[in-house]
Amino acid sequence: MVDVESFVEEAKAEISEELGDSTAIIALSGGVDSSTAAALAYEAVGEQLVPVYVDTGLMRKGETEEIEEVFGYMERLRVVDASDRYFEKLDGVTDPEEKRHVIGEQFIREFETVAEEVDADYLVQGTIYPDRIESEGNIKSHHNVGGLPDVVDFDGLIEPLRDLYKDEVREVARHLGLEEIIAERMPFPGPGLAVRVVGEVTPEKVRVAREATAIVEDELEEYDPWQAFAAVLGRATGVKGDNRVHGHVVAVRSVESRDGMTARAQELDWETLQRLQSRITGTVEDCSRVVYDVTHKPPATIEYE
Ligand code: XMP
Numbered sequence: 001m002v003d004v005e006s007f008v009e010e011a012k013a014e015i016s017e018e019l020g021d022s023t024a025i026i027a028l029s030g031g032v033d034s035s036t037a038a039a040l041a042y043e044a045v046g047e048q049l050v051p052v053y054v055d056t057g058l059m060r061k062g063e064t065e066e067i068e069e070v071f072g073y074m075e076r077l078r079v080v081d082a083s084d085r086y087f088e089k090l091d092g093v094t095d096p097e098e099k100r101h102v103i104g105e106q107f108i109r110e111f112e113t114v115a116e117e118v119d120a121d122y123l124v125q126g127t128i129y130p131d132r133i134e135s136e137g138n139i140k141s142h143h144n145v146g147g148l149p150d151v152v153d154f155d156g157l158i159e160p161l162r163d164l165y166k167d168e169v170r171e172v173a174r175h176l177g178l179e180e181i182i183a184e185r186m187p188f189p190g191p192g193l194a195v196r197v198v199g200e201v202t203p204e205k206v207r208v209a210r211e212a213t214a215i216v217e218d219e220l221e222e223y224d225p226w227q228a229f230a231a232v233l234g235r236a237t238g239v240k241g242d243n244r245v246h247g248h249v250v251a252v253r254s255v256e257s258r259d260g261m262t263a264r265a266q267e268l269d270w271e272t273l274q275r276l277q278s279r280i281t282g283t284v285e286d287c288s289r290v291v292y293d294v295t296h297k298p299p300a301t302i303e304y305e
Helices: 004-019 032-048 063-071 083-090 094-119 129-134 168-173 192-196 204-218 270-283
Strands: 024-028 049-055 076-080 123-124 155-159 227-240 243-256 287-291
Touching: 004 032, 004 123, 004 155, 004 168, 024 032, 024 094, 032 049, 032 123, 032 168, 032 287, 049 063, 049 094, 063 076, 076 094, 083 094, 094 192, 168 270, 192 204, 192 227, 204 227, 204 243, 204 270, 227 287, 243 270
Parallel strands: 024 049, 024 123, 049 076, 123 155, 243 287
Antiparallel strands: 227 243
């Protein structure tokens, strides 16, 4: 990228020329790439762009509200509450790859419904250069890379960030005033909190993963981890007052990494660990045990499923 200003001007010109009078649609994930692509396309074609955000019910705390706040200025923003449909589809699914498949499929269905409703001709995607070279050879299938263009019969695909690296995308985002997205959050997997629940995904377990993850992100900010979160492992016995309870076991994970391909579990001090367990068991209902994951990648992966 030569300089941000000319990149932005050229990208906008290219988008509006390609689109003409047609309608374009883009899926917002809350990540920096799709957000930047959407902001760029919106500057180029305004109301011809329909940004779609699917609330899968598997998002982090406050994420949907944040999207509504940041992208509310785009007239045609569509926020689809699909959580009931996702949980219904995930009912009884325990295999990790099957979960990803179900989630990916449902996403396509939700997106397709809106694309048909608004009669979208073009698909805008936030694909960046490393996505194009890295989408092969992953250990896990990544549902948010590729796939979409094949499902709806679009006239064309617009990928304004296709030649940029992540740091360049961030520069563009800053230039477009997307400070909230940059000040951003750690990487978050496409299938959301579903890969932080071991076994069947239920609204109850997702609630625990969500509440506990918010605490972990807050408490571990000073350690500047690549990713820090909580996962729900199962149930174990605990005590509450005079009673024995069978509460959720929450695993805290905090890793350092450069690219997610390998990772090291972070060394946290005892005081921090104790604060985490005390806040999590004290405020997350039905959680009676917290463990800290000390495993590097390999042999473990970063996420639990
Ligand atoms: P793992 O768990 O494989 O994760 O060590 C490496 C990085 O990839 C993220 N991740 C995913 N991202 N779809 C995604 O978009 C997925 O299915 C998925 N699985 C893992 C993970 O959060 C970490 O940053």
